[in-house]
Amino acid sequence: MKITKVEAITCVEEIKNPIKAPISIPYASELEHLVFKEYRATLVKVETDEGITGWGECMVRFSPTATRDIVNYISPLLIGKDPFDTEKIWELMFGAMMNRGHYQGFYIEAISGIDCALWDIKGKALNVPVYKLLGASGRPSFLAYASSIRFRGLEVVKETAKKFKDAGFRSMKIKIGQVPENDMATVRAVREVVGDDIELTSDANCGYDVKTALRVGKVLEECNVRWFEEPVRPDDYDGYRQLSENLSVPIAGGEAHFLRWGAKELITQGKIDIIQPNICRCGGVTEALKIHGLANAYNVKYLTHTGSCSAVCLASTLHIAAAFTDCYMFEHMQADWAKDQRNPLRWDLTPLPMDFDAETGMITMQDKPGFGLEINEDVIEATRVK
């Protein structure tokens, strides 16, 4: 089989009435209008001479056409290659910029999307789900957690928690990392409203310094929260280590890190307990396998990150969660960035190749080839950036 065409497509839908910064970001009042002004995705479509097409996604938070331009620029490198050659192709793509400082950022997000599309092709060509290629059989099941409860006043927080519980979720994530007093009150309120049987997790999106994180971490422990995600800045490895050594709540991180070398710093210097790479950012499925092996050698659990991505990232990430036995929970995105405008790239681009059991809160994978995508071209056409 040979690759005949590689094309990146950027899709954007403007948000008319965005909520206040949905996650902690510094200088939120000045930045939120830019960072959260639209739903975005950059998709990669790879075609072959056997008529099989693979899809991947490049994680984007900003300037979404940057990854599109990179993918389109390096596409000649892939033409004529066998899409099964994922190791070699990955090394070729990485090699082009390895010694020029591109160990993270848009370049790695671009090659992540290409790599994912190749895995979709491999699954389709063999007529098996990607999770089977990665080592899982049957129809794997695992717990879903609803992501996320965002701080919008305690009443909205409680309503959202109740809504997630009523929808069947046995686990849910609370966004913190903003005003510590509000954050601690939020965690306590959610625990009270959902009861002790629901698993709670928390995510500060790098919003604290170490001392604040220590203070909030004590409340997370008191409320039996399952993990404390990105308490401090991505590069504050010493801060991660201090938190890990002084708190019993497991420390998680990794969605802002790239490649096995970024994971290595977080694991060996930061002493984290849980790593959460995003396959559409960290280097693709090929790189996720390496990060998983590294994490396993340090007894660090691997959980998947999805976040506010499109359904292509969600669907492809499900296969990683299905295949890695330490990945006990999947981030099932429920919250958009607007109250009255749902993200079509999240909800309408493709159905997810899974069934959700509202009695148990468990996801069970469907048995569909590749990532099991059914791309709705109408959504692409309606949102495509020319």
Ligand SMILES: [Mg+2]
């Ligand atoms: Mg997070």
